[in-house]
Amino acid sequence: MTALDYDVAVIGLGAMGSAALAHLSARGQRVLGLEAYSPAHGLSSSHGDSRIIRLGYFEDPSYVPLLRRAYENWRALERDTGRDVLTITGVLQIGRPDSPIVSGTLASCRAYDLDHEVLDRADMARRYPAFALDADEIAVFETQGGFVRPEAAVAACLDLARRNGAQIRMPARVTAIAPDDGGVTLHIGTERVRVGRVVAATGPWIGQLIPALAALASPIRQVVAWYAPKDEAATALGTMPVFLRDAGPVGSFFGFPQLDGAGVKVGKHAHFREPITDPDAPNPPVNDADTALLDDFIARRLPLAAGRRLAATTCRYTMLPGEDFLLDTLPGAPNVVVASPCSGHGYKFASVVGEILADLAQHGETALPITAFSFAALEAKAATA
Numbered sequence: 001m002t003a004l005d006y007d008v009a010v011i012g013l014g015a016m017g018s019a020a021l022a023h024l025s026a027r028g029q030r031v032l033g034l035e036a037y038s039p040a041h042g043l044s045s046s047h048g049d050s051r052i053i054r055l056g057y058f059e060d061p062s063y064v065p066l067l068r069r070a071y072e073n074w075r076a077l078e079r080d081t082g083r084d085v086l087t088i089t090g091v092l093q094i095g096r097p098d099s100p101i102v103s104g105t106l107a108s109c110r111a112y113d114l115d116h117e118v119l120d121r122a123d124m125a126r127r128y129p130a131f132a133l134d135a136d137e138i139a140v141f142e143t144q145g146g147f148v149r150p151e152a153a154v155a156a157c158l159d160l161a162r163r164n165g166a167q168i169r170m171p172a173r174v175t176a177i178a179p180d181d182g183g184v185t186l187h188i189g190t191e192r193v194r195v196g197r198v199v200a201a202t203g204p205w206i207g208q209l210i211p212a213l214a215a216l217a218s219p220i221r222q223v224v225a226w227y228a229p230k231d232e233a234a235t236a237l238g239t240m241p242v243f244l245r246d247a248g249p250v251g252s253f254f255g256f257p258q259l260d261g262a263g264v265k266v267g268k269h270a271h272f273r274e275p276i277t278d279p280d281a282p283n284p285p286v287n288d289a290d291t292a293l294l295d296d297f298i299a300r301r302l303p304l305a306a307g308r309r310l311a312a313t314t315c316r317y318t319m320l321p322g323e324d325f326l327l328d329t330l331p332g333a334p335n336v337v338v339a340s341p342c343s344g345h346g347y348k349f350a351s352v353v354g355e356i357l358a359d360l361a362q363h364g365e366t367a368l369p370i371t372a373f374s375f376a377a378l379e380a381k382a383a384t385a
């Protein structure tokens, strides 16, 4: 049996991998981080200035305990690195009372006694004039909402990991993993590295390294745009909260106040659901249909933000059946820990996902509540999707 070069290798250093590397290195593990490109690069899912974080999870109240831990871990990362990662603005979740966003947020807030207010159209006009509501729409304002800065968070995790002695190689692409009873052999081109366990956190590329996910994980194209506000004060950070807005059969939109001089950012969840077949291919240019969708939304729903469009960019969601997460060891290969890219709503969790992945890599289990994110649960969701 060959000696191990490292206790654990983390493959992919985006949101999830960089957080796992930070947690593992803080526990004194000998860790190697491998990244095919660079931190939070333009083909990854972790660029674009901001990601919403919220406690009152409309998708399912069972996420709330993990979110509480995520908030604690983001604050710990800030303390450990001196970087500004998490900003609290409050979050507005807007729609008709029976919409999934509004009713689900209220269910979470009530189940966990989260600080929130219900605002009608008149309340909104007085308090948050940037938003235009229909007469039958309301907003749930949850005070603990805000945003995480993805590029800064990845950089902070990598700073911390380096400080704790982690080895980081980039660009370095893992071309195959070969687990056996004593560990895992990594193929990096023609080079071989022997490790005890691996964490595979390769985002939109997850199906390449983990064939069991090839048919289940679907990378899709996502577009966001930034606008110069018509009203600086109403859209300023400190005045305008982050938001999610139900749009009925069309889906939902999300957005952020002005940040670092870049304007107001908006996007539509899952945009046009266009599949990406080759994650290494350059992003196709943002086109007129992309911008028309976002221009129309901002003109009708955020009129005080609807000045000139300043920029638009492409990112990637990677969807799993049920739009859920997968955090588990690979069936038949307990030395391989797999993190899915979390179906377009995972960034806020990255700080706790890193802890979970470190637990799974170190001990094969975690005390954090992840039974809903197992391979078995994924197969059940796939069967009913």
Ligand SMILES: Cc1cc2nc3c(=O)[nH]c(=O)nc-3n(C[C@H](O)[C@H](O)[C@H](O)COP(=O)(O)OP(=O)(O)OC[C@H]3O[C@@H](n4cnc5c(N)ncnc54)[C@H](O)[C@@H]3O)c2cc1C
Pocket: 011, 012, 013, 014, 015, 016, 017, 034, 035, 036, 037, 038, 039, 040, 041, 043, 044, 045, 046, 048, 050, 051, 052, 053, 172, 173, 174, 175, 201, 202, 203, 204, 205, 209, 222, 223, 224, 254, 267, 315, 316, 317, 339, 340, 341, 342, 343, 344, 345, 346, 347, 348, 349
């Ligand atoms: C526009 C947009 C808006 C979003 N908004 C929100 C939001 O408001 N709130 C929220 O919580 N979430 C949001 N998300 C989702 C969130 O950003 C993702 O869940 C998260 O970024 C996924 O991170 P990841 O680490 O899995 O993937 P990535 O960040 O893509 O990282 C994977 C890394 O693995 C590397 N890699 C791949 N293959 C290999 C290999 N073989 N060897 C070495 N390295 C490899 C890649 O180069 C990449 O850097 C949004 C996503 C997008 C695109």
